[in-house]
Structures are given as structure tokens and as C-alpha cells.
Amino acid sequence: MFSFNTPFKFVLKHLGAALLYAYAWSAFAQAQQLGVSTDAALAQYRSMLQDANPADLYVAKGQALWTKARGPKAQSLESCDLGLGPGVVKGAWVQMPRYFNDTRRVQDLESRLVTCMEAIQGFNTQEIIAQDFSKGERANIALLAAYVSSESQGMTFKVPQEHALEREMYASGQELFYMRGGTHDFSCASCHTQDGRRIRLQDLPNLSTSAGAGFAFGTWPAYRVSMGSIWTMQQRLADCFRQQRFPKPKYVSPATVALSVFMGVNASGQVADAPGLKR
Amino acid sequence: MQSFIQKCRVSCSTKGLCSGLIASTLLLSLLSSCSWTQQTNLGIDTDRSVQEKTLSLVFESFEPKGQAELDRLKQDRTQQFCSTQRGLKDQSQLTQSTTQDQLAEQIRLENQALITPPKDGNYFGDFKRGELIAQDGRGKTWSDPSESPSGGNCYNCHRISKNELSYGTLGPSLYQFAKLRGINSAKDFAQASQNSSTDPLIQYTWGVLMNSKAYNVCTVMPRFGVTLNHKTQGHGGPILNEQQIKDLMSLLLDPRSPVNE
Amino acid sequence: MSDPMRIRLQSAGGLTTVKVLMSHEMESGQRKDEDGKIVPIWNIQDVFATLNGRVVMSSEWGGGVSKNPFLQFVLKGTKPGDKLSITWRDNKGDTRTDEAVVS
Numbered sequence: 001m002f003s004f005n006t007p008f009k010f011v012l013k014h015l016g017a018a019l020l021y022a023y024a025w026s027a028f029a030q031a032q033q034l035g036v037s038t039d040a041a042l043a044q045y046r047s048m049l050q051d052a053n054p055a056d057l058y059v060a061k062g063q064a065l066w067t068k069a070r071g072p073k074a075q076s077l078e079s080c081d082l083g084l085g086p087g088v089v090k091g092a093w094v095q096m097p098r099y100f101n102d103t104r105r106v107q108d109l110e111s112r113l114v115t116c117m118e119a120i121q122g123f124n125t126q127e128i129i130a131q132d133f134s135k136g137e138r139a140n141i142a143l144l145a146a147y148v149s150s151e152s153q154g155m156t157f158k159v160p161q162e163h164a165l166e167r168e169m170y171a172s173g174q175e176l177f178y179m180r181g182g183t184h185d186f187s188c189a190s191c192h193t194q195d196g197r198r199i200r201l202q203d204l205p206n207l208s209t210s211a212g213a214g215f216a217f218g219t220w221p222a223y224r225v226s227m228g229s230i231w232t233m234q235q236r237l238a239d240c241f242r243q244q245r246f247p248k249p250k251y252v253s254p255a256t257v258a259l260s261v262f263m264g265v266n267a268s269g270q271v272a273d274a275p276g277l278k279r
Numbered sequence: 280m281q282s283f284i285q286k287c288r289v290s291c292s293t294k295g296l297c298s299g300l301i302a303s304t305l306l307l308s309l310l311s312s313c314s315w316t317q318q319t320n321l322g323i324d325t326d327r328s329v330q331e332k333t334l335s336l337v338f339e340s341f342e343p344k345g346q347a348e349l350d351r352l353k354q355d356r357t358q359q360f361c362s363t364q365r366g367l368k369d370q371s372q373l374t375q376s377t378t379q380d381q382l383a384e385q386i387r388l389e390n391q392a393l394i395t396p397p398k399d400g401n402y403f404g405d406f407k408r409g410e411l412i413a414q415d416g417r418g419k420t421w422s423d424p425s426e427s428p429s430g431g432n433c434y435n436c437h438r439i440s441k442n443e444l445s446y447g448t449l450g451p452s453l454y455q456f457a458k459l460r461g462i463n464s465a466k467d468f469a470q471a472s473q474n475s476s477t478d479p480l481i482q483y484t485w486g487v488l489m490n491s492k493a494y495n496v497c498t499v500m501p502r503f504g505v506t507l508n509h510k511t512q513g514h515g516g517p518i519l520n521e522q523q524i525k526d527l528m529s530l531l532l533d534p535r536s537p538v539n540e
Numbered sequence: 541m542s543d544p545m546r547i548r549l550q551s552a553g554g555l556t557t558v559k560v561l562m563s564h565e566m567e568s569g570q571r572k573d574e575d576g577k578i579v580p581i582w583n584i585q586d587v588f589a590t591l592n593g594r595v596v597m598s599s600e601w602g603g604g605v606s607k608n609p610f611l612q613f614v615l616k617g618t619k620p621g622d623k624l625s626i627t628w629r630d631n632k633g634d635t636r637t638d639e640a641v642v643s
Contacts, residue, residue: 038444052561054608056546168332175333178365180358182351183419183518184501185492187362191449191499199435199447228607241341245419247351248344255340258333 042201046277055146055223055275058230062147065140071121080116082109082148093152094272097261099163106169108260109148110234111252113141129251133235134227138251142230145221149274156271157214159264166261169254173262176255177207182245188259190244192216202279207263214270217263222276230275233260345421355507357386361497383496391493393505394486397521402475402485402528409530410537412523413439419518429518431503431527439530440537449499456484456531458539468534484531488524545626547640556618556642558589560611560626568603584609586629591615591622618642 066077066089082092083100097108103115117123123137131138161167177188191199192207206212220233237256241249249256343349354362360382396402411430418429433439436449460480462468471478487494489504503519519527530536543563550557562584569581583605588598597613615624622642629635 051612052546052548052559052610054561054563054610056561057543057563057608060543171326171329172333172336175329176337178362179333179337179354180362181354182347183507185358185361186499186501189365193365194449197448199449200445201447204449225606242347242420242422245347245351247341247347247349248421249341253340254336258336 038201042203053223053275053277054225055150055221055230055277058143058146058223059150059275062143062145062150065143066147071117071123073120073122075120075122077113077116077120077144079120080113082112089148089151091152091155093149093274094155094157095160097166097169097257097264098160099166105254106163106165106257106261108233108252108257109145110141110232111257113144113148114252117141131251133231133238134229139229142221142232142235145232146230146275149221149272152272153274154271156269157218157264157267159261159268161265169258169261170265172255173258173260176258177262184245186244186246188240188244207266210266210268210270213263213266217260217267218270218272219274219276219278221274222278224278226279231278346419346423346425347421357390357492357496360386364497387493387496390490390496390502390505391486393502393507394489394493395505396476396485397525400475402481402525403472403533404522404525404527404529406526406529406533406536406538408523409526409528410440412519412526413530414443428520428523431519431523433527436500441540442537453531454538456538457534457536462532462534462539465534468532471532481528481532484528485524488519488527542634542636545628545636545638547624547626547638549624549640549642551618551620551642554617554619556615556624558611558613558615558624558626562609562611562628562636564607564609564628564630566605566607566609570603581631584628584630586627587611588627589613589615590625590627591618593623 069076079086081087081100081102082089083095083098084092093109096112097106099106100112100115107115114123114125114128117128117137118125128137128141134142161170177192180187180190188207191197191204192212194204195206195209195212197204205216207216217233220236221230223229224231234251234256237259238249238251241247337352338349341349341352413431413433415430416432416435417423418427423429433453434443434446436447438446438448438452438454441454457463457468457480462471462480471481475481483494487500490502491498491500492502501518504517504521504524506517530538533539545563546561548559550559564584565582566584567579567582569578569583571579573579581603583603584601586598586600589596596615611626620642623639624642625637625639627635627637
């Protein structure tokens with residue numbers, strides 16, 4: 001049997017501890033709510049990485065390649081027309097893919113670089129297409145892509161839909177985007193049509209929306225930390241198809257360009273931020 | 280919710296016309312040479328000519344590599360049907376539609392018919408092996424040898440075991456799968472597995488692992504256990520073999536599994 | 541001749557944050573090439589910084605630093621006009637120095 005005083009003393013004696021415990025618990029609960037979620041921690045890590053994007057080193061190399069006389073014809077790429085006139089690099093990338101009169105087809109950046117490398121410098125297109133990514137002239141194209149895309153940094157996407165072929169390519173790109181196939185029934189849409197989803201810890205942009213398409217289309221080419229090299233959009237698409245269990249897309253083939261038209265047009269008005277930095 | 284959009288792809292140019300004529304010319308071209316896209320309750324259906332053009336573009340643009348042959352691009356009925364469903368926020372809305380219900384249901388039943396029970400009547404395996412299968416993302420790509428077994432790559436999309444934090448969010452969490460569905464103890468589990476062939480949870484889990492499209496016809500989840508009955512889609516058998524499916528069953532349903540901790 | 545480093549200096553109130561991006565392959569000596577042969581070690585071993593000719597930071601790097609290393613450190617007591625130089629030396633005897641001016 002307790003006297004009147006004992007419970008009171010008990011409470012007083014333990015009040016401090018009780019209050020402390022209550023405070024700690026509420027602090028913990030609050031921290032849990034605001035707290036460092038997996039997403040927040042990842043975002044913090046990535047913003048720390050942004051500080052020094054090794055892609056900058058590759059942009060400089062790409063710029064050197066652009067102005068260097070190379071290939072069987074020993075010419076530089078300075079007369080290459082990326083859509084805004086011969087040699088105009090600034091702002092060209094945010095208006096690609098587009099229709100080109102000389103080749104009479106819609107071309108993305110890499111397709112157009114290959115055209116210029118053959119027509120102006122004398123390189124062999126079939127050899128470039130047969131080559132593996134990150135090797136030989138394909139490695140040089142990645143550097144050139146890093147440079148050209150950097151010259152559109154901060155500009156908004158204005159991928160044209162004036163020419164009939166540009167519009168057809170958008171429609172085909174959209175069709176392919178939603179095409180279920182392969183052993184796993186995957187389409188691009190399987191992973192890229194919802195907000196806020198991820199594969200393992202890799203966030204997936206929603207390419208059917210302006211913001212998602214703008215982010216994805218606007219940050220490739222990118223320096224891929226895991227690979228220690230620049231990956232272009234063509235390379236990113238090819239690896240997507242590999243993981244979709246599809247057969248291999250040919251380099252700069254119409255289907256790959258169509259997908260870029262689809263993403264690029266969806267990205268209209270969004271800001272380009274290439275070359276990006278990826279895991 | 281879904282927004283119903285009607286799109287018209289004008290394939291004729293209207294350049295060089297003065298503004299006064301533009302309206303009427305546009306109207307005429309819309310009526311005569313436009314390719315309309317149809318709308319349905321499910322989303323936006325596609326136009327036949329665009330489909331055909333795209334298919335020929337696709338076949339011209341891809342080449343076989345490793346075990347990935349071009350026949351992987353030949354779609355079966357499920358893939359064809361589900362390719363036309365788009366513009367939806369959540370693919371799971373598909374089966375709630377009223378318009379293409381019948382076709383969806385037909386295809387769902389076709390998928391259901393492919394599911395078979397385990398040959399020896401035992402639905403379970405080893406959950407430790409199941410965890411390895413769930414972690415393994417290899418198999419069936421052009422960089423995988425065709426003889427090597429595939430993994431389920433389940434962590435790509437799902438949260439599964441308690442301690443694995445590197446999980447995706449494309450699919451629902453499977454953490455505490457059995458616990459949340461009434462199997463809380465070894466006794467519950469023994470009871471359920473004794474009546475495997477009629478236990479609804481065991482049948483459902485087996486069915487989804489074998490052929491997810493039998494439950495949600497356009498789900499993103501691959502059809503892991505069934506040989507797709509399509510002659511031109513010769514991908515050398517199911518993604519996972521029967522033992523692997525059993526191991527995954529144990530991963531999900533065995534109360535001792537890290538999933539149900 | 542190796543590629544230039546990219547040096548960025550951010551100064552405020554006598555403190556300068558130095559950020560350096562170096563261009564170097566940094567082979568650990570553990571990686572195998574396509575034919576299964578070990579790719580030999582080729583990495584930066586020493587890095588030091590001088591301010592107006594006086595060494596203010598020196599470091600010895602072991603293995604495990606990745607390709608295109610990024611280095612960041614803070615200097616106290618800098619003033620506008622101070623000349624900062626960063627030098628690296630690798631195991632092959634190559635060396636590179638780049639400079640920047642505190643603004």
C-alpha cells in the first residue's frame with residue numbers, strides 16, 4: 001500500500017526521465033516523418049555529385065574534335081549543318097530531331113553527325129554503324145554529342161513538327177513507345193508512363209509527360225559514373241531494348257530516331273541540361 | 280482520371296495558302312485525308328496505317344543479336360491488345376473498362392488456360408533459393424547465353440524481404456505477403472499447403488507467378504512460368520522453370536521466409 | 541600531354557573552397573580487360589596545392605580513387621589575386637599542374 005507521498009515522489013523522480021523520453025520520442029517521430037527517406041538521401045547524394053560533372057572534361061574534347069581536320073578528306077566538322085545552317089552549333093540540339101532537305105529524312109543528333117562525318121570528312125557510314133558503342137568513331141561521336149548538346153545548355157526544346165515526315169515520325173515513335181513485345185511483354189511504356197516510380201533505386205522519368213520527357217531527353221548525352229564514359233541517347237535506347245529483351249536496334253535506325261522525335265516533341269518548352277550526370 | 284482526347288494527324292501540308300482559305304482547306308483535308316484516332320473508354324486506340332507503317336519501320340530497324348531473334352517483335356494477341364491501351368494513369372484501369380471488356384476477358388481466359396499445377400502436386404520449394412531468384416536480373420537478353428537460367432528480377436519492381444532496401448516501386452510491396460493474407464504461423468501454413476489445390480491464396484500466388492496476365496490482362500509483370508503458345512515467339516521456353524516458381528512460392532508464403540518476418 | 545584540370549574557386553570572407561576535377565583514367569590494377577588480362581595500375585599518387593608558391597595542401601593517394609577524380613578542400617586566409625596551383629603526379633611519372641586565381 002502506497003502512502004500519498006510515494007506515488008508523487010515517484011512521479012517527480014521520474015518526471016525528468018519521462019519528459020526526456022517523451023521529447024526524444026516525438027523528436028524521433030518527427031524525424032521519421034520529415035526524415036531521411038531513401039529518396040531524400042539519394043537526392044542529396046546526387047546534388048553533391050552535380051558539383052563536378054566529369055562530362056565537362058568530355059565537352060572540351062568534343063569541341064576539339066569538331067574543329068579538327070580529320071578523316072580521309074582531312075576536313076573539320078565546322079561546315080556541318082545541324083539544322084540552323086552550316087557550322088551553327090549553338091541552339092541546334094534543342095531543335096533536333098528534325099527533317100533535313102539534303103538527306104530527305106528526319107534525323108537525330110547522332111544520325112546527323114554520321115551524315116556530316118561521311119559527307120564532309122569521308123568516314124564510312126556502314127563502318128560506324130557496325131562499330132560498338134564507346135569504340136572507334138562511335139567514341140568520338142559521343143564526345144561530339146557532348147559538345148553539341150552543351151551548346152544548347154539552358155535553352156528550351158523546340159523540336160519541330162512542321163514537316164509531314166516529322167509528324168509521321170512522332171506518330172511512329174509513339175506507336176513503338178507503347179509496343180509490348182519480347183519475352184517479357186515489355187514496352188517503353190511499361191516503365192516510363194507513371195510518375196514517381198523506380199526500378200530498384202533508379203528513378204524512372206514519365207516520358208509521356210512534358211516534365212518527364214524534358215528531364216530525360218534533356219539530360220542525355222550524359223556522363224555515366226558507373227561506366228566512366230559518356231553515353232549518348234542512342235546508347236541509352238539500345239540498352240533499354242536489351243533489358244526489354246528485344247532484339248538489337250541498329251545504330252541511328254529510323255525506329256530510334258522516331259523515339260527521339262516522340263520524346264523531343266513531348267519535351268517542348270522544357271529546359272535542356274546536357275550533358276547530364278547519371279549513375 | 281482518364282482524359283479522352285481525340286487527335287488528328289494531318290498528313291497534308293497547308294503551306295502557301297492565304298488565311299482566308301486556311302479554315303475551309305483545313306476542314307476539307309481533315310475530312311478527306313486525315314487519319315483519325317479512335318477513342319475508347321480504355322484509352323486511345325490507334326490508327327491502322329500508323330500501326331502498319333510503324334511495324335515495317337520497326338522490322339527494318341532491328342537486327343538479331345545473341346539469343347534475341349527478330350521473332351520477338353512478332354506480337355501475340357495479349358501484346359497486340361495491350362499495345363493499344365494507352366493514355367491511362369494506371370495500367371490496372373484497363374480491366375475496369377466497359378467498352379473492350381469482352382476482348383480483354385477473352386485474352387485473360389486464354390492466359391489462364393496456360394497455367395498448369397506443379398507436376399508432383401507440391402507447390403513449394405526453398406525460400407532461400409527464392410530470394411536469390413528474386414535478386415537475379417539475368418536471362419533472356421541478347422547479352423545472356425541462351426543456356427543459362429534466368430532470374431525473376433523481382434526486386435526490380437517490388438519490395439520483398441524485410442532487409443533489402445534496394446527495391447523498385449513499379450509493382451506493389453510484397454513484404455509480409457503471407458502474413459497480411461492470413462498465414463501467420465507454421466500451423467496456418469501447414470494447413471493451407473495440405474489443401475494446396477483448393478487453397479485460394481496458394482492458387483492465386485501460383486497463378487500470378489505462372490501467368491500474371493490471367494489476373495490482370497495488361498499488367499506490366501511478365502508471364503514467368505508459362506510457355507507462350509505462339510509458334511513464332513520461339514524464346515526457348517518460360518522465363519522461370521517450375522522449381523524456381525516453387526522457390527518463389529516459398530519466399531512469399533513460408534512463414535519462416537524473410538518476407539514474413 | 542594530359543588533359544587540363546578544371547578548377548573552380550568559391551571565395552567568401554577569407555575562405556576559399558577549391559573544387560578540382562582531374563582528367564585521369566585511374567586504373568586500380570584490379571580490373572581485367574576484355575581478354576581477361578589485368579589492366580596495370582595507372583593512377584595518381586600525389587596531389588599538392590600551392591598558394592602564391594607556398595605549399596598549402598599535400599596528399600598521398602592510395603588505390604580506390606575512381607576515374608576522373610574530384611577533389612574539394614577549403615583554404616583559410618586567402619585574398620583576391622592569390623594564385624593557386626594544383627599538381628598531380630602519377631605512378632608512371634607523369635605530372636600536371638594547373639592554376640587559378642582567387643577572385
